[in-house]
């Protein structure tokens with residue numbers, strides 16, 4: 001897929017997802033390229049007279065929403081959102097479990113998604129995998145204080161954490177003021193138990209596995225879009241070892 005095709009694919013996915021937005025909704029606004037296309041389309045709806053309140057997941061999304069005339073709010077004012085539209089780095093076929101955070105936003109994305117009745121994911125076909133972890137590392141957001149000792153704890157748990165740095169060589173800092181450790185892992189391991197393990201690790205703030213959270217995934221390609229819906233039965237974890 002060349003750049004133009006990739007942009008068409010993202011646009012198809014975003015248009016399809018924004019089709020779920022109704023007048024009067026309070027919605028979570030995701031981060032990075034595909035979610036930003038969705039924000040632009042939401043901005044067009046606002047120009048057409050829709051009353052929409054947006055709760056952004058990053059400073060960039062907030063700036064973009066404001067520039068498009070979308071009313072911006074916070075979870076403090078709107079603790080319950082109707083839906084959130086966000087991108088993803090990997091989507092596992094079947095479970096619709098996700099990896100997020102390779103674009104640097106994950107904690108706020110997870111808080112906003114967890115406060116939404118529906119999480120709608122917008123991706124192109126390149127993000128679809130049979131097993132999470134097939135395309136890269138798992139981003140893990142950590143407290144900057146003594147991050148090196150958090151690295152040691154993660155290494156003992158068989159993660160291979162690497163501190164994310166900027167192009168200039170300094171530590172990448174998230175919107176929440178944290179660092180990110182990109183952790184490679186065995187993609188055959190049980191992600192549910194790995195997720196619990198990460199939450200139990202001192203120094204870890206949040207991780208980029210979004211398990212059992214996505215309700216729908218809108219997958220764009222050069223010609224159109226297909227929509228996958230998660231079954232409504234309770235999530236049992238994506239796999240076991």
Ligand code: A5P
Pocket residue numbers: 030031032033034035086087088089099100101102103104105106109
């Ligand atoms: C942000 O950190 C991620 O969770 C994004 O959702 C992800 O990187 C998708 O970005 P693109 O839509 O730009 O591929």
